[in-house]
Amino acid sequence: MTVLLRRLRAMIAADGPLSVAHYMAACLFDPRDGYYVANPGLGADFTTAPEISQMFGELLGLWAVQSWLDMASPDPCALIELGPGRGVLMADAWRAARSVAPGFALAAFPVLVEASPQLASAQNARLAPLSVRPRWVNRLEEAWRGPMMLLANEFLDCLPIRQFVRTPLGWHERLVGLDGPDGLGFVLAPEPLRDDALIPPALFDAPHGVVAEVRPSLEGLVDHLALRLLAHPGRALLIDYGPANAESGDTLQAVQAGQKLSPFAAPGLSDLSARVDFSAIRRLARACGLTVAGPIGQGHWLEALGIAARMQGLASANPQRADALAQEYARLTDAAQMGALFQVICLSSPGLPAPAGF
Ligand SMILES: C[S@@+](CC[C@H](N)C(=O)[O-])C[C@H]1O[C@@H](n2cnc3c(N)ncnc32)[C@H](O)[C@@H]1O
Known part of the structure; x- marks a missing residue:
């Protein structure tokens, strides 16, 4: 039994079942035993696009430069990243941006929004050789306000979700309760919701047994982005795994050492995430008056930005890496790999103007 599991069981025994959102937040960011605080296993438990290939971060860096030019080169401006992991994306993006547009590197400064002290120190180590001085904040609300290009890769999938199940009596919240002498499992709240406003409209008439997921913090995040983007020129580029159109079902997943496992098997020692509903982002952003491009599949987007040419350029300079580069390219762009899922x-x-790649 993990330390966090023991504590969560004691908490549930005393106060009753937890919402899935509360459970996810504790598993990921409990100040003592949360996964991202105590055991961030990025690279070991799972691998993200920038960790697969330098081409990903480089193209995002060039995209940021094009966005900066589209905004008439504001000076100063922030290159903000939400959830920078081990800092690989920002390092590759900054290196590429600086090499094509030295003026960009003079006008822009990186801001890293990171809640994990351990990962913030990994980011510091990664960025130090680039002689750039990023600023760190815990929350986007604390970041410098002005013109910005914001990047977020696999950040939204970590934001806690709530789940609801349709029964003959209405929608009941799915909660995390005790299961046997040393486990956790799903239970349903005894009373249905009084008001269905939380349920995505497309699922109002779903059959009994269907699970609906909502990510309560998404609305606050989009509202905050709108506050910034309506006051100053800027763009936010969000990349994640999830459907382009709303869908039902339980998508909460835990990953450890590259394997999926039950979300209750190793709280605090496995990563927890859930698919991102891109139709909700589009709807919320449009309602705030923002211009929205996409969602489109990561594969098509990277192709439109020229990933094939970048791969060929790198392979000509390093022929011994040609096969490895072809594999990285395929992982990022193939529809059967990350190309359509993301x-x-x-x-x-x-x-x-319309952003590059869409
Ligand atoms: C799955 S990792 C992605 C890392 C990186 N973007 C990449 O592509 O390699 C999620 C990152 O988001 C951070 N994170 C998750 N939720 C957060 C929150 N609410 N506030 C700040 N950082 C958060 C984690 O600590 C971690 O750095």
Whole structure:
């Protein structure tokens, strides 16, 4: 039994079942035993696009430069990243951006929004050789306000979700309760919701037994992005795994050492995430008055930005890496790998040209 499991069981025994959102937040960010605080296993438990290939971060860096040019080169401006992991994406993006546009590197400064002290120190180590001085904040609300390009890869999938199940009596919240002498499992709240406003409208008439997921913090995040993007020119590029159109079902998943396992098997020692509903982002952003491009599949987007040419350029310079580069390219772009599972969406200040790649 993990330390966190023992504590969560004691908490549930005393106060009753937890919402899935509360459980996810504890598993990921409990200040003592949360996965990202105590055991961030990025690279060991799972691998993200920037960790697969330098081409990913480089193309995002070039995309940021093009966005900066589209905004008439504001100085100063922030290159903000939400959830930078081990800092690989920002390091590759900054290196590529600086090499094509030295003026960008003079005008822009990186801001890293990171809640994990351990990962913030890994980011510091990764970025130090680039002689760039990033600023760190715990929450986006604390970051410098002004013109910005914001990047977020596999950040939204970690934001806690709530789950609801349709029964003949209505929608009941799915909660995390005790299961046997040393486990945890799903239970249903005894009373149905009084108000269905939380349920995505497309699922109102879903059959009994269907699970609906909602991510309560998404609305606050999009509202906050709108506050910034309506006050200053900017763009937010969000990349994650999930459907382009709302769907039902339980998508909460735990991963450890590259294997999926029950979300209750190793709380605090496995990563927890759930698919991102891109149609909700599009709807919320449009309602705030932002211009939205996408979502489109990551494969198409990277192809439109020129990943094939970048691969060929790198392979000509390093022929011994040609096969490895071809494999990286395939992992990022193939529809059967990350190319279609991952979606890209861009929220922009009104009045800017269409963003590159869409
Ligand atoms: C799955 S990792 C992705 C890392 C990186 N973007 C990449 O592509 O390699 C999630 C990152 O988001 C951070 N994170 C998750 N939720 C957060 C929150 N609410 N506030 C700040 N950082 C958060 C984690 O600590 C971690 O750095």
